[in-house]
């Protein structure tokens with residue numbers, strides 16, 4: 001176990017903390033750092049520092065931002081009355097890339113996952129509810145993932161938002177082509193059935 005130098009072991013341990021990185025990959029990454037040109041790795045560490053220093057979450061929507069408000073929230077041309085709810089900033093980017101959406105977003109920064117100990121109070125749901133009141137939101141599009149956690153989250157939100165009487169809809173994922181009903185998890189099936197109408 002003590003075969004590596006202390007700083008190499010430290011680097012491996014840092015990589016191991018990254019999502020989806022196991023011990024073997026962490027080792028490979030550490031050796032990549034060791035062998036790569038010094039200036040490349042100096043640039044890399046400077047980029048990490050810059051991200052940590054300047055990138056934060058938008059106070060309003062939870063999107064990545066270098067200011068208090070992200071570029072979408074501070075854009076007067078975006079319709080503040082329409083809010084698309086997504087799990088992560090990367091989901092927002094997918095919808096933005098389509099160029100079709102002119103409303104605003106709300107990033108939950110996760111989904112309800114009881115098995116991982118993540119409950120509604122760990123997500124940016126309170127912020128969403130206060131936004132609905134403050135910004136006079138008239139339409140909410142629930143665009144959480146179509147997996148069990150995403151479905152649970154959408155269901156929870158639709159119940160929480162019901163008293164506000166806003167128009168609600170769920171992004172239509174549907175049953176995958178060739179998807180065998182037996183193999184589709186229950187939450188997806190229920191949503192596919194209910195998805196025929198706006199929520």
Ligand SMILES: [Zn+2]
Nearest residue numbers: 058061070073
């Ligand atoms: Zn924002």
